[in-house]
Amino acid sequence: MKTNMKLKNLLSGLMIACAATSCIQDEALNVEAAIDGCEGENILLTNINHNSKEIEVYLPDIDLTKQELIFTLPIGAEIKIADANENDVQPAFQKDSTWLCYCNFNQEKQRRLTVTSEDGANGVDYILRINTMNLSDYTKYSFEELKQTSPYHILYLTTESGIMQWASGNPGFEISGMANDAADYPTVQAADGVNGKCVKLTTRDTGNFGKPIGMPIAAGNLFIGSFDVQNAVQHPLEATNFGFPFNKKPLKMTGYYKYKAGETFTDEDKNPVAGEMDMGDIYAALYEAPTSDYSLDGDLFPLDGPMKDHIVSLARIGKDDNPNMTETDEWTRFELDFQPQNGKQINEADLKEGKYKLAVVFTSSIEGAYFRGAIGSELCIDEVEIIYEQ
Numbered sequence: 001m002k003t004n005m006k007l008k009n010l011l012s013g014l015m016i017a018c019a020a021t022s023c024i025q026d027e028a029l030n031v032e033a034a035i036d037g038c039e040g041e042n043i044l045l046t047n048i049n050h051n052s053k054e055i056e057v058y059l060p061d062i063d064l065t066k067q068e069l070i071f072t073l074p075i076g077a078e079i080k081i082a083d084a085n086e087n088d089v090q091p092a093f094q095k096d097s098t099w100l101c102y103c104n105f106n107q108e109k110q111r112r113l114t115v116t117s118e119d120g121a122n123g124v125d126y127i128l129r130i131n132t133m134n135l136s137d138y139t140k141y142s143f144e145e146l147k148q149t150s151p152y153h154i155l156y157l158t159t160e161s162g163i164m165q166w167a168s169g170n171p172g173f174e175i176s177g178m179a180n181d182a183a184d185y186p187t188v189q190a191a192d193g194v195n196g197k198c199v200k201l202t203t204r205d206t207g208n209f210g211k212p213i214g215m216p217i218a219a220g221n222l223f224i225g226s227f228d229v230q231n232a233v234q235h236p237l238e239a240t241n242f243g244f245p246f247n248k249k250p251l252k253m254t255g256y257y258k259y260k261a262g263e264t265f266t267d268e269d270k271n272p273v274a275g276e277m278d279m280g281d282i283y284a285a286l287y288e289a290p291t292s293d294y295s296l297d298g299d300l301f302p303l304d305g306p307m308k309d310h311i312v313s314l315a316r317i318g319k320d321d322n323p324n325m326t327e328t329d330e331w332t333r334f335e336l337d338f339q340p341q342n343g344k345q346i347n348e349a350d351l352k353e354g355k356y357k358l359a360v361v362f363t364s365s366i367e368g369a370y371f372r373g374a375i376g377s378e379l380c381i382d383e384v385e386i387i388y389e390q
Helices: 002-028 170-174 207-213 348-352
Strands: 037-039 045-049 054-059 067-072 078-081 090-095 098-103 110-116 123-132 145-148 154-159 162-165 187-190 198-202 221-223 225-227 240-242 250-260 281-288 311-316 328-337 356-363 378-388
Touching: 037 045, 045 225, 054 162, 067 090, 078 090, 078 098, 123 162, 170 225, 198 221, 198 356, 221 240, 240 356, 250 281, 250 311, 281 328, 281 378, 311 328, 356 378
Parallel strands: 054 123
Antiparallel strands: 037 067, 045 054, 067 098, 078 110, 090 098, 110 123, 145 154, 154 162, 187 198, 198 378, 221 356, 225 240, 250 328, 250 378, 281 311, 281 356
16 A cells, blocks of 8 residues: 555656646746847848837948848747748748848848747837948938837938948846936937037936946947947957948038036945046047958957057047147037057058048047946037048
């Protein structure tokens, strides 16, 4: 009798263990359905909007009969081209830890992508658009166009082949939960520009989210490039990718600004720094790009070292012969000369072949990339132009 009872208990235990194991296995299936990254041959930069589920891919003006797209997805997720046509070379298939497909974008520049989670319960559609453009044809920036107003502003510039989307750190600030609406974000479009609208950049408090991880502030910023929200917390300097190919020799950057520094300058631990006052930053840097997907990140001007040696020419407020930024409530014109850097000269042949990129960057706190600055610092920018050699 005791033996039978022990056997029953043993069997019951095994059944419970098996059931528990089954539950654990079921729960272990990933529920995420998203596109975390999109790369590929000749891709210059990619902007992924996880709120609107849109992907803007920028390519040079080349034959797009067989454009490679490499997608990074959550563990176990799958992707397919929902509106593939007979001209597409092949559907998406898994390759190592990524998914790869080839599409013909010569006629149709848009595709709808469907991502399904590992557990099969969640499916998300993304719209992917291909944009081909030459930045040298678009060198005047008035900040009049808004692509998105919620939960934060995304500014863009209309081009003949699509749009040029400005990037900012707004997607990273969203993680902090400190914004009630779009006006609370560090980067917003604002009224009362020199002509029409302008862009307003404000250094914000990241609250209880940011201070424990050494990110107590978020400087308002706007730049030509892309922001990778996947790196925003673990590798924040790598989250910003600056620049776009530029095949002209830049001479000056001009425009208008207003600036007011916040009251208290703090370090990365949010400790006040005696005697320091915040300052905004405005610059454009022409730099060497050995490959089409190479870009400088947020560490191009380290706090304790020289600038990145890829920089060839720089127009920066307060740099070399250029004037310093001053606090002003009135629109103040700036005219910044491009100056040679790192003992280098622009190579005309490389310039024509697209081996240089131009980064255009504005920020409300000059050391904001290292989470140093003053909450409340505000920089407004309008009517910017890059003047180049004809």
